[in-house]
Amino acid sequence: MASSQHFTHPRMRGWDRLTIGQKRVIWAWGFLAVPILFYAIIRFYPTFTAFYLSFTDWNLLRSPEFIGTANYQRMFADAAFWQVFRNTFAYLIWGTPISLVIAFVISYYLDRVRLMHGFIRALYFLPFLTTAAAMAWVWRWFYQPVPIGFINGMLSSIGLPQQPFLRSTSQALPAIMVTAIWAGLGFQIIIFLAGLRAIPQTYYEAARVDGLGEWAILTRITLPLLRPTTVFLVVFSSIGFLRIFDQVYNMTTNDPGGPLNSTKPLVLMIYQSAFSSYDMGYAAAQTVVLFTILLIVSLIQLYLLRRR
Amino acid sequence: MRNFLASSMLTIAAGLVVVPAQAQTVEIEYWQYIFDTRVRAMDQLIERFHEEYPDIRVRQTTFPYADYQTRIVAAHTAGQGPDVVQLFYGWLDNFVAGELIQPLSEARFPAAEIEADFFPIVGAMQRDGQYWGLPTAVRSLALFINNDLFEEAGLDPANPPQTIDELRDAAISAVKYDSAGNITSVGLTLEMGAQDHHWWREGLVRQFGGVPYDDDGNVAYDSDAGLAALEFVTNMQTEDRVGTTGFMDEGQAAFRAGMAAMTIDGTFRLGSFNSISHFNWTVAELPANDDGLRSNYASYFANAIGARAEGERREAAETFLQFLTSPEAMEVWLEVVGELPARREVAQTDKNLTDPVYGPFLAALDYAHTTRFVDEAAQRQVAIDMVNRVVLQNQSPADSLAAAAAAEQAIIDRSR
Structure with missing residues (x-):
């Protein structure tokens, strides 16, 4: 057979x-x-x-020629690059913790709300569904000086001096960061809520039987068990802030990344080098730097937040 | 069967007759960016061209402005591309270096004729005695005045400011503040990011006695004239407070909304301002200096022959380009797009010169300059930053001017 x-x-x-x-x-x-x-x-x-x-002088039109580390030397000698470098980390270092703390606090309390829970959750999630460009333009109008700026109109009506916001080298970056935090909040809240719901109720019941206070429950049970969720969100939102572009570009199109480069993140600089100046080699060198930063930041975070 | 054979033979025979006729028709491709009136004007021109030259078919391809150079380069790399292409005069060096276009033939576009018939600014399309393209239309700058705000401030819109000092005085009279001292309506829009950097470069620097660039194309505005020109612009913002950068988001929005007494803008803004219905506006020539010297900035999109066009396609492409730069085409372009004819005889007719809107723009073409940009966006950024350092960071105008000159020279040096 x-x-x-x-x-x-x-x-x-x-x-x-x-x-x-x-x-x-x-x-x-x-x-x-x-x-x-x-x-x-x-x-x-x-x-x-x-x-x-990144080791060539390619400009789209002429074929690339090897020029060694000239692009990197130019970049590290460029004051604008270091300004942009600092901006990128400012978005990361302020943006990630602030957005996560706010998202956690909201989801922690939202988790206990029964009345219209779904509706409130949807409200928080709505900005995440909206196009970043459209949102950025709305915020851009909020920040205008009088007579059309919403925030300055309110300040003026109660007798406070108007603020320059996007026209200030010190206020512009925080003003843009606020919109980025607000835009990402909905997603983070949803993830935190899912994480909170995944913690078995029996732990809380046991803790309450043993007489633990709310603060002890939060720090001993909720936060440690939320670790995987937090790790994910920290890595995810860090990468998001390091790659911030839409909000900055759309809120400052008249002077992209300005005034005086005070809001320009690395990605916008890359975009300008590549698709405005057609300096592809230089843009590639900046991309390599961004890649390295993303890699290092992600590895450090995964190491710090690893399960012991 | 015999019927079938016969009909087949007939079809083949008919095919033989038709094929040579089709072979005589040359199809060429025309590329430009998407801008409603430009596309419509070109559709009309192509229709007329087809009537005049039935053996040439022109196909128009359009793409978003932002993709302009990338599209052309990508097509070129793939061995494709347009036969006739539109390009900004400032991109010429890049297009020549990238071998995207070829020079016009001297036989059909004699240099002497071009220089006699066209405005001098088309010289920017010439390299080493060869012309690489020609514009249908050109644009220049002028002063737009909101008549209502002018009259409210006790000024006469029929008597616009003739000198730059009068301009400043008019702006000071026309600006409005609220009780807290916030500007609610500007006297003059101040936007280096819009057209002001052209006005500063080719207008004010020259009017204060300097030149923006030397004959070799190096930055030359780091001079007393450049400093006076910069201080003129920044003082209007810091001392005279006739306006602020970013008021109503941008100057043209402020003017459209009736919240700017004056703005400096180009011919290309006419389309947008023509729909203003809640106030009257007039156009005036940019003001002169005390010696009566006027200066303006003109720019244009030229049409050039793609590098890929050869043989009869090249012939057809040149025929189409001749048509696009003919008086007839220029009249269509003026009517549909509102851009000024590039030939003197078509532009400077009595009808056009006395036109209250086109007149001031046309007058400017005789004394206008074009800037040889190597990277317009980056060079504009240098000008924006130059003013911002003074206005936002209180840097001295002299230091800011020197920093700007060094930064722009670095951009120019890198392009060489």
């Missing part, structure tokens, strides 16, 4: 000899090959090309 099958299906021979385990491995790799190929071609190949381009 075995020999007759052998002759009738010669091509099946190799496949049939494999064990179930081996077949599973082949099937798994067969399916995995699709995303791996996709990533290799769409993600990794351009990434490596960017590394190469």
Whole structure:
């Protein structure tokens, strides 16, 4: 019987000899090959090309020529680059903790609200669904001077001096950061809420039976058990703030990243170098720096927040 | 079967007759960016061109302005591209270096004729004696005046400011404040990010006795004239308080809303201002200096022959370009887009010169300059920052001017 099958299906021979385990491995790799190929071609190949381009003087029109580390030397000697570097970290260092604390506080209390819980949650989530560009333009009008600026109109009506907001080198970055925090809040609240709901109620019941106060419950049970959620949100929102672009660009189109580069993040600088000055080599060098920062920040965060 | 054969033969024969006729039709591609009136004007021109030259078919391709250069370069890399393409005069060096366009043939576009018939600003399309493109229309700057606000301030819109000092005085009279001292309506819009940087470069610096760039294209405004020009602009914001940058978000919005007595803007703004219905406005020439010297900035999009056009396509492309730069095409462009004809004889007719709107813009073309930008956005940013350092950070105008000159020279040096 075995020999007759052998002759009738010669091509099946190799496949049939494999064990179930081996077949599973082949099937798994067969399916995995699709995303791996996709990533290799769409993600990794351009990434490596960017590394190469950062050592060239490519300007879109002329073919790239190798110029060594000239782009990096120019970048590190450029005061504007360091300003942009500081701005990028300002968005990260202020934006991430502030947004997470606010998101946690809101979701902590929202979790206890029963009345119109879904409606309130939807309200918080709404900004996340809105186009960043549209939101940025609305905020841009809020921040205008009188007679059209909403906030300055309110300040003036109660006799306070109007504030320059986006026209100030010191106020512009916080003014933009507020909108970015507000825009990302909905997503963070939803994730925190999911994390809070995943903590078994029995822990809380046991804690209350043992007579623990609210503060002790928060610090001993809620926060430690929320660690995976927090890790995810810290990494996710850090990357978001390091890559901030939409809000800044749309709120400062008349003077992109201004005034005097005070709001310009690295991504906007990359965009201008690449698609306004067509300085592709220089833009690639800036991209490599951004990539390195993202990598280091993510690794540090994963290390600090790892499970002990 | 015989019927079938016969009909097949007939079809083939018909095909043979038709094919040579089709072969004589040359199809060429025209590329420009999407701007409603420009696209409409070009559609009209192509229709007329088809009537005149039935053996040439022109296909118009448009794309968003932001994608302009990337599209053309990407197409070029892929071995494709337009036969006739529109480009901003300031991009010429990049387009030549990238071998995206080819020079016009001397036979069909004699340089002597171009220089005699067109305004001198088309010289910016010339490199080493060869012309690389020609504009249909050009744009210049003028002073827009809100008549109602002018009259309210006791000024006469029929008697616009003739000198830059009169301009400043008029702005001081026309600005309005609320009880807290906040500006509620500006005397003059002050936006380096809009057209003011052109006015400063080619207008004020020259009117204060300097030049913005030397003959080799190096920055030359770090001078007493440049300083006086910068102080003129910044003082209006810091001392005279006739306006602030960012008022109503941008100058043209402030003017449209009736909250700016004056604004300096280009011909391209006419389309937007023409729909203003709640106040009257007039156009005046940019004011002169005390010696009567006027200066203006003119710019244009030129049409050039794509590098890919060869043989009969090149012939057809040049025929189309000749048509696009003909008096007929310029009249259509003026009517539909509102941009000024690039040929003197078409532009400076009595009808146009006495036109209350086009007159001041046209008068400017005789004394207008074009700036040889190497990276317009980056050079504009230098001008924006120069004023911001003075206005927002209280830096001395002299220091800010020197910093701006160094920064812009660095941009120019890198492009070489």
